[in-house]
Amino acid sequence: MKGDAVNPYATRPWFVHYAEGVPHEIDEPTQTLVDMIDDAVARFGKRTALEFFGAETSYRELGVQIARAAEGLRRLGVGAGDRVAIVLPNFPQHVVAFYAVLRLGAIVVEHNPLYTPRELRHQFEDHGARIAIVWDSVADTIADFPGDIRPAHIVAVDPTRALPLGKRMALRLPLPSARASRAALTGRPTARGILDFDRMAGGRPLAKRHPRPALGDTALLQYTSGTTGVPKGAMLSHRNLRANAMQGRAWVPGLREGREVFYAVLPLFHAYGMTLCLTIAMGLGARLVLFPTFDVDLVFEAAKHSPPTFLPAVPPIYDRLSRAAEQRGAAALRGIRFSISGAMSLPTAIADRWETVTGGLLVEGYGMTESSPLALGNPMGPTRRPGTVGVPFPSTEIRVVDPEHPTEDRPMGERGELLIRGPQVFQGYWRRPAETAESLLAGGWLRTGDIVHVADGFVTVVDRLKELIITGGFKVSPSEVEGVLLNHPDVRGAAVVGLPRPTGGEDVAAVVELRDGAVFDAEALRDFSREGLAAYKVPKRISQVDELPRSLIGKVLRRKVRDGLIEEHAAR
Numbered sequence: 001m002k003g004d005a006v007n008p009y010a011t012r013p014w015f016v017h018y019a020e021g022v023p024h025e026i027d028e029p030t031q032t033l034v035d036m037i038d039d040a041v042a043r044f045g046k047r048t049a050l051e052f053f054g055a056e057t058s059y060r061e062l063g064v065q066i067a068r069a070a071e072g073l074r075r076l077g078v079g080a081g082d083r084v085a086i087v088l089p090n091f092p093q094h095v096v097a098f099y100a101v102l103r104l105g106a107i108v109v110e111h112n113p114l115y116t117p118r119e120l121r122h123q124f125e126d127h128g129a130r131i132a133i134v135w136d137s138v139a140d141t142i143a144d145f146p147g148d149i150r151p152a153h154i155v156a157v158d159p160t161r162a163l164p165l166g167k168r169m170a171l172r173l174p175l176p177s178a179r180a181s182r183a184a185l186t187g188r189p190t191a192r193g194i195l196d197f198d199r200m201a202g203g204r205p206l207a208k209r210h211p212r213p214a215l216g217d218t219a220l221l222q223y224t225s226g227t228t229g230v231p232k233g234a235m236l237s238h239r240n241l242r243a244n245a246m247q248g249r250a251w252v253p254g255l256r257e258g259r260e261v262f263y264a265v266l267p268l269f270h271a272y273g274m275t276l277c278l279t280i281a282m283g284l285g286a287r288l289v290l291f292p293t294f295d296v297d298l299v300f301e302a303a304k305h306s307p308p309t310f311l312p313a314v315p316p317i318y319d320r321l322s323r324a325a326e327q328r329g330a331a332a333l334r335g336i337r338f339s340i341s342g343a344m345s346l347p348t349a350i351a352d353r354w355e356t357v358t359g360g361l362l363v364e365g366y367g368m369t370e371s372s373p374l375a376l377g378n379p380m381g382p383t384r385r386p387g388t389v390g391v392p393f394p395s396t397e398i399r400v401v402d403p404e405h406p407t408e409d410r411p412m413g414e415r416g417e418l419l420i421r422g423p424q425v426f427q428g429y430w431r432r433p434a435e436t437a438e439s440l441l442a443g444g445w446l447r448t449g450d451i452v453h454v455a456d457g458f459v460t461v462v463d464r465l466k467e468l469i470i471t472g473g474f475k476v477s478p479s480e481v482e483g484v485l486l487n488h489p490d491v492r493g494a495a496v497v498g499l500p501r502p503t504g505g506e507d508v509a510a511v512v513e514l515r516d517g518a519v520f521d522a523e524a525l526r527d528f529s530r531e532g533l534a535a536y537k538v539p540k541r542i543s544q545v546d547e548l549p550r551s552l553i554g555k556v557l558r559r560k561v562r563d564g565l566i567e568e569h570a571a572r
Helices: 014-018 033-043 059-075 092-103 117-127 136-143 165-170 181-186 238-251 271-284 296-303 315-328 348-358 433-439 478-486 522-530 558-571
Strands: 048-052 055-058 083-087 107-110 131-135 153-157 218-223 233-237 261-264 287-290 338-341 361-367 374-377 397-402 405-409 416-421 445-455 458-464 469-471 474-476 491-500 506-514 541-544
Touching: 033 059, 033 092, 033 238, 033 271, 048 059, 048 092, 055 059, 059 092, 083 092, 083 117, 092 107, 092 153, 092 271, 092 287, 117 136, 117 233, 131 136, 136 153, 218 238, 218 271, 233 238, 238 271, 238 374, 261 271, 271 287, 296 315, 315 338, 315 348, 338 348, 348 361, 397 445, 405 416, 433 445, 458 478, 469 491, 469 506, 474 478, 478 491, 478 506, 478 522, 491 558, 506 558, 522 541
Parallel strands: 048 287, 083 107, 083 131, 107 218, 131 153, 261 287, 338 361, 506 541
Antiparallel strands: 048 055, 218 233, 361 374, 397 405, 397 416, 416 445, 445 458, 469 474, 491 506
16 A cells, blocks of 8 residues: 555545534444443343344343353353354344353354355355354254264254244244255254254353453354355454444434334344344344344334334335335334435435435445445435445545555545455455455455445445456446436346356346336337447346345345356256
């Protein structure tokens, strides 16, 4: 790097104006996540920490459950530095297990419980956890792993035990497919040797004198989404995660300790849901209402007795909830004062509708797994700028550099790759020194792989570096082409990818979802695209699908679209 003194993005005169009330810097963290949850238990003991289909757990009760689960895990041999896999939806036991593992100085490894056996196996091969705490519906999948991968102990969680008795039979959860018939019907594991979570965590609490983790210790292995390659485990320390919780809380100065109600509609196993709900909410002494899967009806039912005040989500969720509120009456959502959208671009129309329905604020932010994940955000106030991802969080620095020569800064306003530096930036990838060296540059700068430009301090994401399409010597932004297609009144969703040519280079290809009642006409869509795109950007091929592949938080998976098109071409 050329040195911070000449970094054109280092000065922040805009901060006082655009992020009024937010400090430039946060203090150095002094608490681990274990210290943080202990402090919350001590300060907010009688207040409700968790709500699950009406069943409530106080902070004091949560503290006891964590201590008992930690002792149960210790008896199974879990110690400092060990990896413990968690494969759970948003159950109360997920929160307990997360903090119990950390209390022992061990490392949480989060997993998507709806992953296929192949996807889960790859991650277990990589991290080698000896203990797995899993949804009982996937316990048999883990038990079927080969002996050198199968954890020594599999602890199954029955979520119905966290429910009021009258609601146990009414629980609506998405069951994974391709399970043994009994497991598919009941969710109960059939393999031998699987332990019961309630029994494991039902004994005496962990001794208070048991050694505690340090700030620099690794707390979490969070696997990247894999949209740009093989998933890798990002190592996040207690310092990273605690600092990011402090940054996020500072960004919303209107939050009230012990009085907020957070809705966990995002999965806790995702970096976004984990930080907003497992750390920020818990550190704030908030009531965390857990939803095992996003469902409009469940949200409106919960809002009758625990109206939300803070809802982190993604644009499709805000869109569905606001449209439902317009039909049902917006009263249930009127108490939501703050909302932060992430993972994908936030259309202005969705933000406007949400703010009209709730009377609160909805701003767009930016982050990635490797930054814990919060890094930039729009000010939580009238100075926000729709269409941008905002400005750097407190104690966060940025640069915009030449992607091919990342030591060279681009002049202010020119496009380039975004680099981030701050206390939330990860330690590296688990057992992948080469990939770590590619992502973490000298001085602690994280390469994001995102192409951006900065104007007046605000950052706008142009595209993902590794998803740029090279056609005829020109670079094509998938997001730009998708944006044009989405302006067509018949198009509900779009994904644009590059398909390899036999002669080298790529062709621009698009896959679209149509609105109800629309008739697919590829040539008409190409003609429409020509009105807003240069000839080389117009898709050579446009096809239709009923539903684009998306992650659990609603992000279109371009890599899956591309792989599907290549397989389809090969089959023909």
